[in-house]
Amino acid sequence: MAPSGYSTIAAHASSSNPSLWLYSVFGGIFMCKIVYELTGIISPLIFKGFVKLENAQKLEWKNRGFSTLHAIFVAIGAVYLLVISDLFDEHVREEWIINRTSALSDAILGISIGYFLTDLVMIIWTYPTLGGSEYFLHHGLSLLAIGQSLLSGLVQFYLFIVLFREITTPLVNLRWYLDVAGKKNSTIYMLNGVALFAGWLAARVLLFVFFFSHMYAHKYQVDCSMTLHIYPMGFYSTVVIPSVLALMNLFWFWKIAKGMVKALTKVKEHDHST
Template sequence: MSYHCFLDKLAFPNSFRICPTLFLKVYKLTGIISVLCFKGYRKLSNEKKLEWNNRGFSTFHAFIASTASLYLLLLSDLFSEDYHDELIINRTSSLSETVLGISIGYFLSDLAMILWLYPALGGLEYVLHHGLSMFSIFLALVSGKAQIYILMVLFTEITTPFVNLRWYLDVAGLKSSNIYICNGVALFLGWLVARILLFIYFFVHMAIYFDQVKEIFPLGFYSLLVVPPMLAIMNVFWFWKIAKGLIRTLSKTRHSR
């Protein structure tokens, strides 16, 4: 069976197929724009340039995933109680499937780069995070089940641009600048809302609709019980590191004045 026939059999959207090419173009475009906008880019080592460009398509995916997830969860009527008689865990749309296909393509592309340059782009925690994310998105995309919960988790990508900007400013030698401090505060608050409080809402929502959650096929059901708590633990761990870094930066700024 050919590659494309295999994808057709799984009913993957076309977005999954074009993702590797799309992110490769964004990767290259990041390098072109950086040469024009940041003089220090040419002086970076090859490893730094690679990570710089990698964070470019990471930011690109974050904007797509978080914006589309916000629209589907809050602005569209896909998961509204007033417009559908179907169980909330069974609801899906062409847009939600497109978003999930794009995200699988992103995580697969990024994981390939992480493993290729391991551990320069991230350690085991990133491999685990990407692996769990792809596994969960894959199940939701193929089965059409529990997409509301996958979209909640994908919305947490809204914090990624702040993480990447923090790295860019550090590499550019602007770690003591006001924009670095403001970005650190924004990252802290964004992480608190999107990756801590939202996960609490996630678990409360699952508890309220647990009678529907139990209707999911066994692998999907047990994955919902295991994967989100693991991601939540990682989010709490990273939040602790972000908080420590922000406190350290604010303390240095206060003492320098």
């Protein structure tokens, strides 16, 4: 069994690679910058109306470009680490699941920090063009959770479950693109809404049920009141931050469901009238 107490944190810290974290964070920032510029170059070739957009819309259009890439990247990384690799397979290793890390998982988290930092700076710099206070809360909590997990080497399993929720981001961004492009009444817009509803339900609602169920089943590893295996701040952030994100997800899910019902009602009324 893995050592308990704060010695575990020290052991993880001594075996970690801070230079990898630094390179990964800067890599994430560099990725955002490159994709932001490329989106501005490629978009006019795909959508002729791009040049006619307002400056604020062009800014958000390019911002959503690197947002989409980050979402796809971390979702693929989460699937690989959680499902394909044996890093978090409890039948393969005896080490407690909250202690498991790898160079790949550290690199992915570092890149994700780079993305959230870049996006948060853009949100602050252009406020309120790219979003309001809810984005400050979302990005701030994400940075706190990822930063703590990366520095301590703990609870990366749970963090990647939460990060997988980003799989719905490309659908959100596509919906915005279609709206700006004047395709709000198109079939693809309606199909996107249905896909967003289903994806949000699976990745941002039901997956959180699994998250908390798994954590409860492994409370002997996570609960700092039962063991010194995880430091108090790590425990509270592991419980509180996903809880806040889950509540935000439920609120947004309610809005998505409400919008989908409204859209389907319009389609039904249109069919009856014709």
